[in-house]
Amino acid sequence: EVQLVESGGGLVQPGRSMKLSCAASGFTFNNYDMAWVCQAPKKGLEWVATISYDGSSTYYRDSVKGRFTISRDNAKSTLYLQMDSLRSEDTATYYCARRLRRVYDYWGQGVMVTVSS
Amino acid sequence: DIQMTQSPASLSASLGETVTIECLASEDIYSNLAWYQQKPGKSPQLLIYYANSLNDGVPSRFSGSGSGTQYSLKINSLQSEDVSIYFCQQNYDSPWTFGGGTKLELK
Numbered sequence: 595e596v597q598l599v600e601s602g603g604g605l606v607q608p609g610r611s612m613k614l615s616c617a618a619s620g621f622t623f624n625n626y627d628m629a630w631v632c633q634a635p636k637k638g639l640e641w642v643a644t645i646s647y648d649g650s651s652t653y654y655r656d657s658v659k660g661r662f663t664i665s666r667d668n669a670k671s672t673l674y675l676q677m678d679s680l681r682s683e684d685t686a687t688y689y690c691a692r693r694l695r696r697v698y699d700y701w702g703q704g705v706m707v708t709v710s711s
Numbered sequence: 712d713i714q715m716t717q718s719p720a721s722l723s724a725s726l727g728e729t730v731t732i733e734c735l736a737s738e739d740i741y742s743n744l745a746w747y748q749q750k751p752g753k754s755p756q757l758l759i760y761y762a763n764s765l766n767d768g769v770p771s772r773f774s775g776s777g778s779g780t781q782y783s784l785k786i787n788s789l790q791s792e793d794v795s796i797y798f799c800q801q802n803y804d805s806p807w808t809f810g811g812g813t814k815l816e817l818k
Contacts, residue, residue, distance in 0.1 A: 638798065638809055638810070638811045638812050639747075639755065639798055639800070639809040639812075640809065641806055641807040641808070641809075653805060655806045656806070689754055689755070695760060695761070695802075696743065696802035696807070697745040697757055697760045697800065697802055698745075698747075698755070698757060698800075699757045699766065700757075701754040701755055701756070702754060703753075703754055704754050
């Protein structure tokens with residue numbers, strides 16, 4: 595059974611950093627591109643970043659470029675999102691998702707990030 | 712960026728009814744369209760990809776159609792477990808964008 599389990603969320607002050615992790619199991623992690631997708635409270639979904647199966651390529655939405663870094667450790671089957679210079683508008687639930695045929699076929703349960711002083 | 716506009720924003724229907732949700736793209740996305748279902752308090756789940764391909768395990772009462780800029784999700788014989796928010800997503804061009812969602816409730 596495919597499982598994606600996020601961790602590392604919580605309350606953080608504006609301008610500070612936070613690192614999210616996503617532990618994957620039930621599939622061959624290094625065969626798949628992975629992504630982070632966020633959902634602000636009571637709002638829609640927004641793609642954040644994607645990383646290729648081998649970590650050689652990364653892609654970001656404009657609003658997080660230069661502030662967020664997506665990475666992966668295939669030996670540990672774990673995906674990461676390093677979030678720096680956080681802003682109040684980054685407040686959201688962050689989902690880790692497996693990418694297949696350019697859609698997201700499995701999602702984690704999500705982790706809440708609240709940016710507030 | 713490609714804008715995805717869903718309609719209606721909310722919908723109330725009775726058990727056994729057929730409902731249709733629409734998604735309009737701001738440009739031709741060549742059937743690169745997915746639908747997701749998000750049940751209350753849960754993470755999204757993939758229903759349909761490439762506009763009309765049903766994901767594994769998704770009941771056959773769900774179907775997708777459309778081309779160009781106009782797409783739709785149809786749910787036949789509405790069940791209580793279908794109460795959810797439904798999102799469309801274009802996967803034609805980055806940034807990959809989602810519609811605003813359609814909240815489906817029971818009448």
